[in-house]
Amino acid sequence: xxxLEQSPQFLSIQEGENLTVxxxxxxxxxxxxxxxxxxxxxxxxxxxxxxxxxxKKLKRLTFQFGDARKDSSLHITAAQxxxxxxxxxxxxxxxxxxxxxxxxxxxxxxxxxx
Amino acid sequence: EAQVTQNPxxxxxxxxxxxxxxxxxxxxxxxxxxxRQDPGLGLRQIYYSMNVEVTDKGDVPEGYKVSRKEKRxxxxxxxxxxxxxxxxxxxxxxxxxxxxxxxxxxxxxGTRLTVV
Numbered sequence: 122x123x124x125l126e127q128s129p130q131f132l133s134i135q136e137g138e139n140l141t142v143x144x145x146x147x148x149x150x151x152x153x154x155x156x157x158x159x160x161x162x163x164x165x166x167x168x169x170x171x172x173x174x175x176x177k178k179l180k181r182l183t184f185q186f187g188d189a190r191k192d193s194s195l196h197i198t199a200a201q202x203x204x205x206x207x208x209x210x211x212x213x214x215x216x217x218x219x220x221x222x223x224x225x226x227x228x229x230x231x232x233x234x235x
Numbered sequence: 236e237a238q239v240t241q242n243p244x245x246x247x248x249x250x251x252x253x254x255x256x257x258x259x260x261x262x263x264x265x266x267x268x269x270x271r272q273d274p275g276l277g278l279r280q281i282y283y284s285m286n287v288e289v290t291d292k293g294d295v296p297e298g299y300k301v302s303r304k305e306k307r308x309x310x311x312x313x314x315x316x317x318x319x320x321x322x323x324x325x326x327x328x329x330x331x332x333x334x335x336x337x338x339x340x341x342x343x344x345g346t347r348l349t350v351v
Contacts, residue, residue, distance in 0.1 A: 163344055221338045223329075
C-alpha cells in the first residue's frame with residue numbers, strides 16, 4: 122500500500138510558466154521532505170517542513186506542509202529548464218524507541234521545455 | 236567529500252545466479268538502508284540497519300538479504316534473482332539534522348539491475 126500519492130505523475134510545461142505538485146496521504150507525519158532526482162543520480166534533499174501550515178521558500182520553489190501534517194505542495198514560479206527532474210516527497214514517521222522511517226511518494230516527473 | 240558509493244552501477248544477470256550489490260559510506264552514519272525504485276511506485280524500502288549487526292525488514296524484503304558487519308558497508312544480496320527484481324536500486328544513509336528529530340537521507344548513485 123502506497124502511503125503517499127503524488128500528482129500529477131508527469132508534467133511537461135513551457136519555460137516561464139508556474140506549476141504546483143501535490144503530495145497527499147491519509148497518514149500524519151512528524152515532518153515531510155522534498156527531494157529532486159536527476160537522471161543517473163540518487164535523490165537529493167531540497168527541504169524539510171516540520172510544522173503544520175509551514176511554508177518554506179527556496180528561490181523560486183515554495184513548499185507548504187498541510188495544517189494536519191498529512192499533505193504537502195511544491196510550487197515553482199517561472200520554471201526553468203534546470204528545474205527538470207523527478208520530484209519526490211517523503212513523509213517521516215516516528216517509530217518505536219524514537220526511530221524514524223522515511224516513506225516516499227510515487228514521484229512527479231517534471232519536464233521544462235525551453 | 237561525503238559519499239555513498241554503490242557498485243556496480245549496471246548489472247545484467249540471469250535468473251538464479253547469486254549476486255551482491257555493495258554500498259559503502261564515509262560519513263560515519265549509523266543508519267543505512269536499501270530502496271528499489273520502479274516507475275509509478277516511487278522508492279520502496281527493502282531493508283534497513285540502525286547500526287552494526289542490527290538489521291530489519293523494510294516494506295519489500297522478499298528475495299533479498301543484507302548484512303552489516305561494519306559501520307561503513309551495507310551490502311545487498313540476492314541469493315536467487317528473479318526477473319521481478321529487475322529495478323533501480325539505491326543505498327542511502329541517514330543522519331539526524333542538528334537539533335531536530337528529522338532524518339535527512341543521502342543516496343548513492345544507484346545500481347540498475349536487469350535479471351533475464
